[in-house]
């Protein structure tokens with residue numbers, strides 16, 4: 001079947017088996033390898049991308065792209081880690097936060113972590129006031145085997161503070 005999905009502002013159309021998962025469409029057909037593939041059983045969160053429903057006023061939300069068919073993503077806007085930075089190369093605050101706070105080691109979990117972190121900030125009415133428990137709960141669907149999570153939490157806090165100081169850096173203003 002012909003599947004057309006908008007990813008990072010570009011539409012990718014390919015003939016695929018109906019059973020093709022979104023994560024495989026992103027990696028194999030759109031050739032965007034920043035989205036990783038780990039467990040395939042909805043446990044690790046490595047494959048998380050942001051999904052924006054144009055008919056909703058809610059910010060883009062994280063989805064485990066191994067849990068949905070590519071065809072189910074038609075009509076939505078998908079953002080992967082490759083689409084986070086601005087066209088001039090300026091990193092998104094969540095990316096900068098991971099850099100500033102040394103929030104990665106092997107990097108395998110990082111694209112999914114950054115997607116979830118971005119959502120946590122955007123959906124919270126006062127993100128700089130998020131408690132550690134709120135952040136830990138928010139990223140509980142993302143596993144990291146390296147960092148111990150502390151610096152990931154600091155990175156999310158760094159990005160929240162940066163966006164508060166530089167509201168123009170917010171990716172979505174919806």
Ligand code: FES
Nearest residue numbers: 038039040045066
């Ligand atoms: S690959 Fe592990 S949750 Fe999707």
Ligand code: FES
Nearest residue numbers: 105109144145146
């Ligand atoms: S940095 Fe290695 S899994 Fe998180």
